[in-house]
Amino acid sequence: MLELQDFRAARCAISDHMRLTPVFAPKNYSDKSVFPDRDRLPDLYLKLENMQISGSFKARGAMNAALALDEDKRANGLCTASGGNHGMGVINAARVLGVAVKIFLPTNTPKPKIEKLRKQGVDVALVGAVWDDANRAAMDHARETGMAYIHPFADPRVIAGQGTIALEMLEQQADLDTLVVAIGGGGLISGVATAAKMLRPSIRVIGVEPTGAPTLFESLKNNTVATLPSVNTAATSLAPRQSSALNVDLIGKNVDRIVLVSDDEMRDAARWLWRELGLSVELSAAAGIAAIMAGRLGVENPGKVGVIICGTGADGMS
CATH class of the missing domain: 3.40.50.1100 (Rossmann fold)
Structure with missing residues (x-):
């Protein structure tokens, strides 16, 4: 608790x-x-x-979770699934730490948010109809690559x-x-x-x-x-x-x-x-x-x- x-x-x-x-x-x-x-x-x-x-506000939680990672874990980069805002927060944290980042978005993400994320010059993948679908893909990617997965709310x-x-x-x-x-x-x-x-x-x-x-x-x-x-x-x-x-x-x-x-x-x-x-x-x-x-x-x-x-x-x- x-x-x-x-x-x-x-x-x-x-x-x-x-x-x-x-x-x-x-x-x-x-x-x-x-x-x-x-x-x-x-x-x-x-x-x-x-x-x-x-x-x-999403930058707050993403930063706190990223800073808590040990150096070996954070060195592999960060990934997450997002409706947009948490993705921006994780990108910000990755830049502070100087590591790679990948963001998974559902296809129902508003186009301006997709464009905003892509303009950050990071790896953005559109997967699934809703956030839950994108989240499963992000967790699979983290397991396969060793990237640190940062959950947007259940952490x-x-x-x-x-x-x-x-x-x-x-x-x-x-x-x-x-x-x-x-x-x-x-x-x-x-x-x-x-x-x-x-x-x-x-x-x-x-x-x-x-x-x-x-x-x-x-x-x-x-x-x-x-x-x-x-x-x-x-x-x-x-x-x-x-x-x-x-x-x-x-x-x-x-x-x-x-x-x-x-x-x-x-x-x-x-x-x-x-x-x-x-x-x-x-x-x-x-x-x-x-x-x-x-x-x-x-x-x-x-x-x-x-x-x-x-x-x-x-x-x-x-």
Whole structure:
């Protein structure tokens, strides 16, 4: 099990290679119509991980896992399967270490992300229809070549790296009452929720998944690691068919509620973030704002609400 010292150690390990992203509190909205109660606007605090190196929070976990490898293992290079953002994070880690890297992507990865990865000049392979297919190929490749495989969410070192966001947020805005976190495989919310609850047991953590990929929602409902028969969302970085026992366990213990939002709701939220705040984010990064705009938090008074804007991009406005 992860301890608070694991998150603090991860922060120390990666600090020279990461940005301390700001927490921004938007006020005086020009467009209040998007909120369900215009007379009681949410008190929002946005952690801008879209400004993180490589464009998303994923750089944190990838770097922490890569730095933990022994020299012999890292010398063979790094590989992973990704919806795009984790791939960029692993590429960044490989450059810091000066080793080779290979990224496996599913064919449902948005074209701009594929192009972004290929422009890095690294080996990129498109395999399978969804992330789970690409992941099997990446693990096979790691076994065959000796490359170090870095899982995007089911790795305690990755989870500890992502949890460093909670340490920063609760220093930057110590009186947050609620955290709203998008969920893909569960690495981000596993780390953030676990670290936040260790620091402030009273804090409320709400996860957000797409209606077309309710992987953790179904897992917690059935108390098992659920495997979805299919996924149907344009937010492909939030769309594995299966999570892992590690993530389900941490989320079950530390997350108060998981809510679902549609692609259209995420798209509307992404467009509002651009119009109102000038933030260009991927569809997945708008999930938390979408849940707030749709009145889905399920909390009468959420208080001061921290939302992780987890990645940059333009697909949210398509």
